Amino acid sequence: QSALTQPASVSGSPGQSITISCTGASSDIGSHDLVSWYQQYPGQTPKLIIYEAFKRPSGVSNRFSGSKSGNTASLTISGLQADDEADYYCCSLINRDWVFGGGTMLTVL
Amino acid sequence: QVQLVQSGTEVKKPGASVKVSCKASGYTFIDNVIHWVRQAPGRGLEWMGWIDPKRGVTFHAEKFQARVAMTGDTSITTTYMELTTLRSDDTAVYHCVREVGHRGQFDYWGQGTLVTVSS
Numbered sequence: 001q002s003a004l005t006q007p008a009s010v011s012g013s014p015g016q017s018i019t020i021s022c023t024g025a026s027s028d029i030g031s032h033d034l035v036s037w038y039q040q041y042p043g044q045t046p047k048l049i050i051y052e053a054f055k056r057p058s059g060v061s062n063r064f065s066g067s068k069s070g071n072t073a074s075l076t077i078s079g080l081q082a083d084d085e086a087d088y089y090c091c092s093l094i095n096r097d098w099v100f101g102g103g104t105m106l107t108v109l
Numbered sequence: 110q111v112q113l114v115q116s117g118t119e120v121k122k123p124g125a126s127v128k129v130s131c132k133a134s135g136y137t138f139i140d141n142v143i144h145w146v147r148q149a150p151g152r153g154l155e156w157m158g159w160i161d162p163k164r165g166v167t168f169h170a171e172k173f174q175a176r177v178a179m180t181g182d183t184s185i186t187t188t189y190m191e192l193t194t195l196r197s198d199d200t201a202v203y204h205c206v207r208e209v210g211h212r213g214q215f216d217y218w219g220q221g222t223l224v225t226v227s228s
Contacts, residue, residue, distance in 0.1 A: 034212055034213045035213070036215065038154070038215070040154075045204065045218040045220060046215075046218060048215055048216050051213065051214040052212055057214075089154050091156075091213060098159075099156060100155065101153070102153050
């Protein structure tokens, strides 16, 4: 059981937008912007898609965006595409530990 | 280009130890902290700890404190993760990961090393 809570699964149709939440506590997500998001296809290594809550690495599609409100960080994927179907993990600093959320499986219908 | 190349698959018996290596190239080795993250079959990502190759300083998740050692050899730009007293629930793919800027930006991942613990 991770200290960062993500929905187990979300789904959406091509072209739609979806949002994946990552809920922590006032002492972690609520107090800093050290949240990153990773996309992982089955059998592959994770890929960084958002860091410091809002920033996007070069080369990552601008369809991916990060936000934060209170103790919850969110990843939004707009213009959903078939190849967005993957697992998504948030990660944040809790005390001195880096902690991953439990992961969210995105299904593109 | 940045690369992290890990050692190959390991099969160990319960109670044994395993040492996984991670060879870095394409950047200045001492400029970045290396983390270790594992993923059990069908499960999520689990952070284990980090090593600062420049200072030789390490920090581990409390869960692994007594069983893990992370070391580095700057002469060959390689870091190592050794896990002792292996149990069946240590069966996982172990990744080394480069961090940028000490702010949780894990930008490059090693290909992963499968460690299977079985009697």
